Structure formats: structure tokens, C-alpha cells
Amino acid sequence: MKILIKIRNVNVSYSKERKIFKDINLDIIKQDFILINGENGCGKSSFLKLLYMQLLPNNGKIIIFDKEIDNNSKKDIIKNRKKMGVILQNDYLIPYLTVNQNIEISNFIQNTKKKDYNLRVKEILDWAGLKDIKNEKIHNLSDGEKQKVIIARSLVSKPDILIADEPITYLDNTTKEKFFFLLSSINKLGTTIIMTSKMPLEIPNLRTRKLIIKNGQLIENI
Secondary structure: OOEEEEEEEEEEEOOOOOEEEEEEEEEEEOOOEEEEEOOOOOOHHHHHHHHOOOOOOOEEEEEEOOEEOOOOOHHHHHHHHOOEEEEOOOOOOOOOOEHHHHHHOOHHHHOOOHHHHHHHHHHHHHHHOOHHHOOOEHHHOOHHHHHHHHHHHHHOOOOOEEEEEOOOOOOOHHHHHHHHHHHHHHHHOOOEEEEEOOOOOOOOOOOOEEEEEEOOEEEEEO
8 A cells, every 4th residue: 555645743833822733643545535524623624735735844744755845845845736636715716717728727737738638628527517618707607616617627637636625515416426426436546535524424335534633633533
């Protein structure tokens, strides 16, 4: 089993008074599907930012794709992020660009062959039910449609790791079912998925690891 992310004795705080994580330890293995729950404000979003290297430990070690990440790891952070898809809360879409352009823009980072990438964009637009509005500007979309675009953009590059912060917010039941089916499919093909939700989730026909964040600790439900 290949360890993609190794967290050892990590502490994170925004100030002396506000400690987020205290000596947390975790191994994230290739093809893991991890569901994270916890009360509002417990640190779910902060934990995902730690994995995406937007937030760095005050002390302890975090090793991602065999590279230890710290304040001197700018090149490794850029390289690692190319292997990740991300859906964060308040994720940013460019309002004056179209749906298609917002999804295609990730190829400036990935630098995939244009022909292959265009085919992948078409596939993901079809899956997400965005084909008929692909030429609409983002500012004309509903919250649910915007969330679909964010999800599509995160998956179009076929990431090794998908980090998703409450991704089913604003989705209708039909789209949720399609989203879970797609997550199940890409996980079985090898993508590691780490996802938060407000409520405990059960995804049919899929084995998941369940973590709870409480009092600055990661607690795994066996």
C-alpha cells in the first residue's frame, strides 16, 4: 500500500489562543476514500487546506508525494498541486468567463495535450449536465449550477487525489447520486478521495474510512 500523505505530530494554530490541531497523525493511502465529519468550526476546512498546502504546520511533519512540505517547499507545493483536484468552500470561478472556459482554464496548470484535454472537458460537461449551458457566463448561473462547474473543474484533470469540502452543498438529489457514482468509479480506478460533510454519509457499495475532528484531534471510526 502506497502512502501518499503522511502526517506526523502536526500542530496548527492561527494564534496562541486559537489552536486548530494538536499532535495529529494520519497516513492517507492510495485509493483511500475518507469521509470527515465534525461540528461547525471544528477544523474540517482547515484540515483540507493543510492537505492542499494552503496551510502549513507550526510544527511536526507533513509529507505529500514523498516530499516534506514546509515554508521552503514552494516548488514542491506547485508540483504536488498539479496532481490534486480541489473543491473548497467559496471556491472561485471567473464570473466573466463561460462554463467551458472556467473548466478549460485548469489546463494552463496541467499542460495536457489539447486534443486529449478537449475530449475530457466534453466528457465531464456531459456527465455534470452542463453541456447545454457550456457557453453561459458564470454570473448567469444558479448556485447549484456553479457548484457543478466547480466539481467538473476539479475532476477534469484526472487527479491522483481529490480534496472536497462539503461538495454536495447546493446539489439536487439526482446530481448527488450521479456525483457519488462518479466518485465511486474514479476511486475504484485509483483516485484517493478526502471529503468533508456536515452530516455523516453512507455511499452505497463503497468502503470508506470515517474520521471525526473533535477538540483538535483526528478520531478514526473503525
